[in-house]
Amino acid sequence: MSIVIETPNSPRTRSQANLEKYGWVFMRISGPFLIVLIFVHLISNLVVPDGGIKAIDFAFVAGKWAAPFWQWWDLAMLWLALIHGTNGMRTVVNDYTEKEGVRKTLVFSLWGVCSALILLGTLVIFTFDPCPAGAAAELLPSFCPAVQ
Amino acid sequence: MVDDVKVIAEVPSFTVTLMVRRYDPEVSEEVKWVDYEVTVYGTDRVLDALHKIKWEIDGSLTFRRSCAHGVCGSDAMRINGRNRLACKTLIKDLDITQPIYVEPIKGLAVEKDLVVNMEPFYKAYRDINPFLIANDKPEKERLQSPEDRARFDDTTKCILCAACTTSCPVFWTDGQYFGPAAIVNAHRFIFDSRDEGAEVRLDILNDKEGVWRCRTTFNCTEACPRGIQVTKAIAEVKQAILKGRP
Numbered sequence: 001m002s003i004v005i006e007t008p009n010s011p012r013t014r015s016q017a018n019l020e021k022y023g024w025v026f027m028r029i030s031g032p033f034l035i036v037l038i039f040v041h042l043i044s045n046l047v048v049p050d051g052g053i054k055a056i057d058f059a060f061v062a063g064k065w066a067a068p069f070w071q072w073w074d075l076a077m078l079w080l081a082l083i084h085g086t087n088g089m090r091t092v093v094n095d096y097t098e099k100e101g102v103r104k105t106l107v108f109s110l111w112g113v114c115s116a117l118i119l120l121g122t123l124v125i126f127t128f129d130p131c132p133a134g135a136a137a138e139l140l141p142s143f144c145p146a147v148q
Numbered sequence: 149m150v151d152d153v154k155v156i157a158e159v160p161s162f163t164v165t166l167m168v169r170r171y172d173p174e175v176s177e178e179v180k181w182v183d184y185e186v187t188v189y190g191t192d193r194v195l196d197a198l199h200k201i202k203w204e205i206d207g208s209l210t211f212r213r214s215c216a217h218g219v220c221g222s223d224a225m226r227i228n229g230r231n232r233l234a235c236k237t238l239i240k241d242l243d244i245t246q247p248i249y250v251e252p253i254k255g256l257a258v259e260k261d262l263v264v265n266m267e268p269f270y271k272a273y274r275d276i277n278p279f280l281i282a283n284d285k286p287e288k289e290r291l292q293s294p295e296d297r298a299r300f301d302d303t304t305k306c307i308l309c310a311a312c313t314t315s316c317p318v319f320w321t322d323g324q325y326f327g328p329a330a331i332v333n334a335h336r337f338i339f340d341s342r343d344e345g346a347e348v349r350l351d352i353l354n355d356k357e358g359v360w361r362c363r364t365t366f367n368c369t370e371a372c373p374r375g376i377q378v379t380k381a382i383a384e385v386k387q388a389i390l391k392g393r394p
Contacts, residue, residue, distance in 0.1 A: 020360035021389060095363070096321050 023087055030084045037077040062130035063141040071125050078121040086114040161187050164244045166197055168209065169251035171258050179258075182206075183247060188239050194227055194250065195234040198262075211262035218373060221309030225262050226251045231311040231371040253314035255323065268323060269310045272330035276352055278337065281345025296341040303336040303381050305374040312368035312378050324357040328368035328378045331359060335381040338394050346394045350385070359386050 049055040064070045097103040131144035171179045186200045202209045214220040216235045223234040256264040313327035338346045368378035
């Protein structure tokens with residue numbers, strides 16, 4: 001009596017050029033950058049201003065984004081964190097999904113969400129109006145005409 | 149006088165329970181854990197206990213072993229949740245107040261009891277061209293300095309037992325991954341100064357299922373019964389791919 005035992009390992013197919021190497025390098029380069037970006041962000045937002053997290057309001061954020069330095073800082077953080085995180089999630093999906101269709105759908109959705117967030121975030125950083133018309137003066141940063 | 153000899157000759161023995169994961173597709177599709185109580189000595193290894201079960205209790209128990217001395221690499225199995233060679237694991241070193249769990253290595257199809265289908269594992273090994281590639285004719289001895297030999301000394305120790313590859317969580321879910329053992333054996337030739345096929349092997353391992361699948365969990369290094377720094381070898385192959393040469 002012969003029994004055919006199904007093997008979970010399908011034969012390997014040699015794939016052509018792939019981006020895995022660049023993905024791996026990107027993770028190792030963006031990681032240290034993110035550590036600096038995020039910790040400076042946390043310190044400048046939570047430790048430096050008096051009152052810690054309670055000091056963060058619309059005026060605080062508007063004041064920060066009035067400086068191109070912080071605009072570019074936050075932009076770098078946004079792009080690197082999202083691509084780093086999404087690529088990390090992609091490797092988890094690649095490791096643990098069994099069906100090719102599910103894998104493709106998940107990876108596609110991941111990059112979809114990532115691009116949408118990057119687009120929205122970039123748009124907000126550069127089109128942000130620190131002094132919206134008609135807002136209550138006590139909510140606005142000190143340099144707005146409505147406050148002065 | 150006779151009594152004295154008897155006292156000296158008596159080696160202390162103790163009883164342990166082995167829980168063995170049994171599977172025989174010719175009898176039942178069901179996998180079951182079966183417990184066996186055996187009397188063993190302080191010098192006995194898990195393999196001795198398995199022999200005792202096979203020879204004295206249940207002859208149908210199936211497992212691989214050949215040299216029984218940690219060289220052939222036949223009897224890698226999962227003992228108390230860790231991949232080890234049954235012939236190198238002393239029972240007294242395990243917690244004998246609890247049953248000792250013995251099961252086949254993971255990630256490869258079980259054929260019967262502790263025997264798995266090693267073919268996908270050997271396939272990955274063959275895929276990395278595990279032989280010397282040199283273009284000149286073998287007319288004279290290929291000399292090598294002790295330093296050049298030391299470069300890949302660690303990875304020459306591999307016995308292809310599959311303990312590393314089947315301890316890798318990526319290999320468990322992705323049967324396509326080359327796995328640590330294949331990369332270790334590629335490392336053995338990539339960093340050999342006499343070999344000229346490094347580029348070919350680096351190209352093979354730059355595959356989607358190659359070294360980049362490694363998540364540096366160090367399971368392989370911990371599992372290796374030969375003490376090979378497997379994760380380090382994989383990292384060196386990654387660096388070699390980045391540089392384009394060993």
